Amino acid sequence: MTGLADSIESVEQLASGWLPIVLDRNPDADVRDLPGISIRWADSPFPFWNTVALTDIGADPELTRRRLNQAAEVMRAKERPGSLLVFEDLLDGDARTALPIIAGQAGLELSSSGVGMAGDLLPITEPAHPDLTFVRVSTGAHVEAYADLNARAHGFPEEAARAGFTGSALWTSEIRAYLGLRDGVPVTCAGTVEADGRLFVVAVATDPAWQRRGYAEAVTRKALYEGGEATGLTRATLHATAAGAPVYTRIGFKPNSPIGFYSLKG
Numbered sequence: 001m002t003g004l005a006d007s008i009e010s011v012e013q014l015a016s017g018w019l020p021i022v023l024d025r026n027p028d029a030d031v032r033d034l035p036g037i038s039i040r041w042a043d044s045p046f047p048f049w050n051t052v053a054l055t056d057i058g059a060d061p062e063l064t065r066r067r068l069n070q071a072a073e074v075m076r077a078k079e080r081p082g083s084l085l086v087f088e089d090l091l092d093g094d095a096r097t098a099l100p101i102i103a104g105q106a107g108l109e110l111s112s113s114g115v116g117m118a119g120d121l122l123p124i125t126e127p128a129h130p131d132l133t134f135v136r137v138s139t140g141a142h143v144e145a146y147a148d149l150n151a152r153a154h155g156f157p158e159e160a161a162r163a164g165f166t167g168s169a170l171w172t173s174e175i176r177a178y179l180g181l182r183d184g185v186p187v188t189c190a191g192t193v194e195a196d197g198r199l200f201v202v203a204v205a206t207d208p209a210w211q212r213r214g215y216a217e218a219v220t221r222k223a224l225y226e227g228g229e230a231t232g233l234t235r236a237t238l239h240a241t242a243a244g245a246p247v248y249t250r251i252g253f254k255p256n257s258p259i260g261f262y263s264l265k266g
Helices: 004-025 061-076 093-105 140-154 158-165 215-231 245-251
Strands: 037-041 050-054 083-087 108-119 133-136 176-182 185-195 198-206 236-241 254-264
Touching: 004 037, 004 050, 004 083, 004 108, 004 185, 004 198, 004 236, 004 254, 037 061, 050 061, 061 083, 061 093, 061 108, 061 254, 083 108, 093 108, 093 254, 108 245, 133 215, 140 158, 140 176, 140 185, 140 198, 176 215, 185 215, 198 215, 215 236, 215 245, 236 245, 245 254
Parallel strands: 050 083, 198 236
Antiparallel strands: 037 050, 083 254, 108 236, 108 254, 133 176, 176 185, 185 198
């Protein structure tokens, strides 16, 4: 897969990979697929589980303007904040150029940037790191530790992150989630979930006190290795922050569409 096909795959993986997580958090979640817009919104205190994405292919500025306004209306109707994801390679050239202006006119502002990534990289060898012991998330205490790592890594309140994970059977069953322990203390985590014949990497986080030691790469490799062994899948996908992308490139992922993460203006 190359070019536009990779970018289409990237937005489709968001819709597929987020679906079970969002419904796990809220059985009444908004999971509609509208013309040009995919909604995966749990209305969770953990904002990662509240997303809208534009899905038109080759949208021009006028169509993009309409979709941005529709997405903003959806977001304003929700109780809790979340993000609109714009996969920029799905827009035509004029729409990409106009995006900052027309997003602002819709009441949206760019909060962060990232990139879709994918690769036919499985199977991989079983990973190891001299500092870490890996344990699969299988207990309530493990899930809580996974939530707390995401809170610290992404700057969310602990109670919001715990609301996004704890009490869930999904994170101890269908999602192959792993903690990396240093001297018995969880310092990093990653998970993979099957989504339309791929392994979708989710919720990678490392305690800020222990970053830049290769821990995120090691635990992501562990989640990929175990997911590949269990499913036999060979292709994996993810959505990376700008800071995280080099970690995944070292594993073998290749970037596709730039992603803009938009929030409602204050």
